[in-house]
Amino acid sequence: MTATEPNTKSPFPVIDFDGWLSSSSTATSRSKCAADLVRGCHESGFVYIINHGIPDNLLKEVFELSKNLFDLSHEEKMLAPHPPDPPWHRGYSSVGLEKVSSTLKEYKESYEVGSEHNLDAPPIWLPEAVLPGFRTFSTSFYWTMNAFSQQVLGVLAMGLGLSQQQTDEWKKAHTGNNNQLRLLHYPPLAAWEMEGGEMTRMPAHTDFGSFTLLLQDDCGGLQAEERASGTLEERRLSRQYIDVKPMDGAIVMNVGSLLTRWSNEYLEAPRHRVTLPPLSDRYEGEQRMTRERYSIPYFVSPDLDTMVETFPSCLEGENAQPKFEKIRWRDYMRMRAQGSY
Numbered sequence: 216m217t218a219t220e221p222n223t224k225s226p227f228p229v230i231d232f233d234g235w236l237s238s239s240s241t242a243t244s245r246s247k248c249a250a251d252l253v254r255g256c257h258e259s260g261f262v263y264i265i266n267h268g269i270p271d272n273l274l275k276e277v278f279e280l281s282k283n284l285f286d287l288s289h290e291e292k293m294l295a296p297h298p299p300d301p302p303w304h305r306g307y308s309s310v311g312l313e314k315v316s317s318t319l320k321e322y323k324e325s326y327e328v329g330s331e332h333n334l335d336a337p338p339i340w341l342p343e344a345v346l347p348g349f350r351t352f353s354t355s356f357y358w359t360m361n362a363f364s365q366q367v368l369g370v371l372a373m374g375l376g377l378s379q380q381q382t383d384e385w386k387k388a389h390t391g392n393n394n395q396l397r398l399l400h401y402p403p404l405a406a407w408e409m410e411g412g413e414m415t416r417m418p419a420h421t422d423f424g425s426f427t428l429l430l431q432d433d434c435g436g437l438q439a440e441e442r443a444s445g446t447l448e449e450r451r452l453s454r455q456y457i458d459v460k461p462m463d464g465a466i467v468m469n470v471g472s473l474l475t476r477w478s479n480e481y482l483e484a485p486r487h488r489v490t491l492p493p494l495s496d497r498y499e500g501e502q503r504m505t506r507e508r509y510s511i512p513y514f515v516s517p518d519l520d521t522m523v524e525t526f527p528s529c530l531e532g533e534n535a536q537p538k539f540e541k542i543r544w545r546d547y548m549r550m551r552a553q554g555s556y
């Protein structure tokens with residue numbers, strides 16, 4: 216990633232994974248990393264992870280690949296079309312196909328990659344000659360991100376007080392076969408179209424898996440809802456969004472709805488959206504065309520038949536009663552996915 220935006224102070228915590236991953240890590244540095252991550256996710260819903268061990272050149276390469284993909288003609292991209300039925304997301308969705316909100320038009324295109332071992336939803340590939348190397352590289356990157364997400368699960372498990380056995384089971388349920396690598400491209404758009412309120416890059420939503428790891432370029436525009444106290448209704452009325460600014464080399468992580476259930480709401484899935492880039496130099500000409508934006512979310516979730524039930528270690532004090540019923544992830548996902556397409 217070549218983020219050049221000045222990295223002014225961020226309201227979102229920066230979690231240093233060196234204390235967990237480095238060969239000189241100790242029990243103390245690991246438990247500090249775990250406590251930092253869980254506190255950060257609790258307080259903000261979004262965090263930046265640094266020293267994650269994924270080489271910069273690999274991150275740069277995946278953005279280049281994404282650009283090459285979206286530079287193809289519409290006809291070429293449509294050789295791997297997204298299937299019409301929810302809830303599976305695979306292959307190419309052209310601008311306007313996915314509808315997170317029923318009222319806002321979404322100006323983005325995406326390509327979803329899944330695991331080749333997921334027989335419920337096998338990947339959909341372009342013919343090799345259309346973009347040579349795409350399949351091999353994106354598959355390998357998918358598994359690199361999965362290996363990192365296993366580390367994140369280990370850190371979260373420690374921070375949430377899971378026993379070794381619970382940790383092992385939790386990590387095992389996340390085989391990686393149900394993750395989703397999403398290449399996203401937001402083409403240039405006249406600022407007035409978004410300011411008018413009918414068009415957006417991505418409307419406000421929560422992610423519904425375990426958690427999301429996000430790579431973003433230096434354009435900006437991602438915003439997360441500010442954490443506030445009060446009832447749901449009070450918070451809805453005072454809803455404020457703050458920029459999740461690009462940070463060079465960092466992976467952005469956000470909590471997904473399953474983690475909310477596992478943690479008995481200690482970790483709340485934050486609402487977030489993608490809107491106009493914040494800096495005035497992002498606009499050009501009379502129409503104030505915004506720069507295009509590329510981002511790459513990696514959605515982590517367990518295998519479909521995993522039963523999701525609050526962790527006993529998260530049932531304490533005034534939260535001693537589980538706030539959610541035990542649910543099969545397959546059923547929950549179907550419920551949440553209805554209406555996106």
Ligand SMILES: O=C(O)CCC(=O)C(=O)O
Pocket residue numbers: 397399417422429431437487488489510511512
């Ligand atoms: O493009 C982004 O930065 C965020 C994308 C996102 O929130 C999503 O795909 O769920």
Ligand SMILES: [Fe+2]
Pocket residue numbers: 420421422487
């Ligand atoms: Fe999202």
